[in-house]
Amino acid sequence: MFGWIRKPRRRAHFAALDSADFPTLAPGTVWLVGAGPGGPGLVSLLAYHALAQADVIVHDALVSPELLAMAPGHVEQVFAGKRGGRPSPKQADISLQLIDLARAGKRVLRLKGGDPFIFGRGGEEAGALAAAGIAFRIVPGISSGIGGLAYAGIPVTHRDTNQAVIFLTGHDESGAVPQGVDWPAVAKAAPVIVMFMAVKHLGSITDKLLAAGRNGDDRLAIVSHAATPQQAVIETTLAQARELTDVPTPAIVVLGPVSQYRDSLDWYVGQMRSHVFG
The missing domain is CATH 3.40.1010.10 (Tetrapyrrole methylase, N-terminal domain)
Known part of the structure; x- marks a missing residue:
């Protein structure tokens, strides 16, 4: 039966x-x-x-x-x-x-x-x-500058690395590198800089930050298509970032020591990544 x-x-x-x-x-x-x-x-x-x-x-x-x-x-x-x-x-x-x-x-x-x-x-x-x-x-x-980085295993703040963070746009209304940014002040004001819409002008922004005294060995990560199944992460340094080409967009860029935590916090992989609703 x-x-x-x-x-x-x-x-x-x-x-x-x-x-x-x-x-x-x-x-x-x-x-x-x-x-x-x-x-x-x-x-x-x-x-x-x-x-x-x-x-x-x-x-x-x-x-x-x-x-x-x-x-x-x-x-x-x-x-x-x-x-x-x-x-x-x-x-x-x-x-x-x-x-x-x-x-x-x-x-x-x-x-x-x-x-x-x-x-x-x-x-x-x-x-x-x-x-x-x-x-x-x-x-x-x-915001992708917080949530997008979290999906890449990057905390935007961590008490062992930074007590401040700067949010920066990569272009102004005309589409050019922002002219109103005090680059020497930005370069030194916070250990972590999160950049929105910065891929197009990343080489120029890199040059400005290096000229303002930022360390070329500082870690830099680019999170493309954050929190989607197409998410991809590029890890490099500030000095080497100017050599990058064909970076997928949309993307969020983070400069500073917090990207080191990806080594242990990169959780959005495997089955979780395949789930369309995040």
Whole structure:
């Protein structure tokens, strides 16, 4: 006589959100939401909540397709990504689009890679909304400068190596190396420098830091496609970094002793790495 084998029931992990007392994404308002560094599992509950409420999602190039797929099928998705060296929408046009959508009574989710307020132009978009009288909410995200490095086994701070860290962008509004950076001060101000969007100008940035007195033997790591199955890490030194070519982007660069901890903390490998949700 055959018996039935009872399969374990999958828990409805997100069902509890139905009764959660989260704020409402109201018609005519905009939420500026951080999508995290890569894997769609690295978003906040508020971000997931917003995906289900939005009428339209205006998203960056770095927002994963797996995360966008979590939105209901009726939600309009508008690409507003900017990628270096490629035709891209102007920032002013993106801000105007958010305003127009909100004035049309839409529930607008502006989904931005990483954290919207860390080199994400979120402050500019929020300022434009405020000037236009559009109500908005900021939902922070996990920055690639912290979360992306963590997926490479690199703690951005460690009490044995650094009590300070600098976050630096690799280009200004024109796409060139930032002119307003005090390179001698930056080179010496903190043991660890985390650089966003720096691969294109890494040779020039390296030269500036070396000229300002930074040690050429300082460790440097580049984490490409952080927190995704395509993640790759290059480890080198500041002096040798100028010789690198064809580095995959998007990438986060970290200069300083913290990359040494990858030797024992490089956890995102094997089966865990193959899981699409991070």
